[in-house]
């Protein structure tokens with residue numbers, strides 16, 4: 001009876017044993033960015049699954065029946081945490097009672113994290129945009145996986161991948177510093193790039209807050225139009241996982257007042273791109289974003 005009651009409480013299915021019928025360990029990741037990280041440091045004795053595909057907004061993602069089944073049958077779940085998966089927090093914490101759930105945000109101390117409010121109660125979840133921080137996260141992920149899944153976690157691959165991230169971090173710094181400082185301003189639909197801005201000395205201004213769950217109003221658009229015109233900003237960017245309407249409203253608002261700000265292109269903020277997008281992995285996503293930014297702002 002207690003078991004039945006427990007199943008009802010967690011409501012994601014207790015009927016099957018973890019990954020029944022397969023020899024391979026099943027690691028379920030919430031986002032594609034996280035699944036890419038896990039794939040980079042594990043070998044093929046585990047199956048890595050991403051619940052969210054290209055273009056999916058993690059702030060708004062509501063688990064489907066299929067994703068609930070995947071989580072129920074997973075051996076290990078890896079999530080970003082810090083409220084990125086806004087509609088999955090309760091489920092993830094409930095699943096912790098029965099299986100290992102890794103929250104990558106726990107790799108960072110409070111000094112390293114950024115916050116969406118002055119009281120420091122709402123952490124900014126977009127930790128992957130500072131490549132050095134992401135390297136710290138990968139090291140943490142590797143340590144966690146070595147404990148719970150040593151058979152499929154490869155210490156040599158962890159070292160090789162973190163070395164690639166060190167090189168990427170240097171490359172991003174060099175590319176961004178080649179944009180003259182007054183022009184190094186990133187206007188986006190939502191505040192996904194604050195870690196990027198801090199790490200690479202770039203001013204970032206998002207129309208919405210750190211979650212796309214927040215509403216924006218006409219006043220926010222007007223304020224941003226004022227700022228773009230007064231600072232003579234050359235481009236504003238849309239995001240692949242967020243509606244382009246808000247940034248289009250800013251561009252149109254500028255045009256109405258006789259100022260042409262161009263759409264700088266699409267940035268991959270909270271989701272990887274599809275197979276042939278040039279942004280199907282974390283490293284390619286970062287490189288594609290930086291190239292798009294540099295082309296539009298320089």
Ligand SMILES: [Zn+2]
Nearest residue numbers: 192210211270
């Ligand atoms: Zn976001």
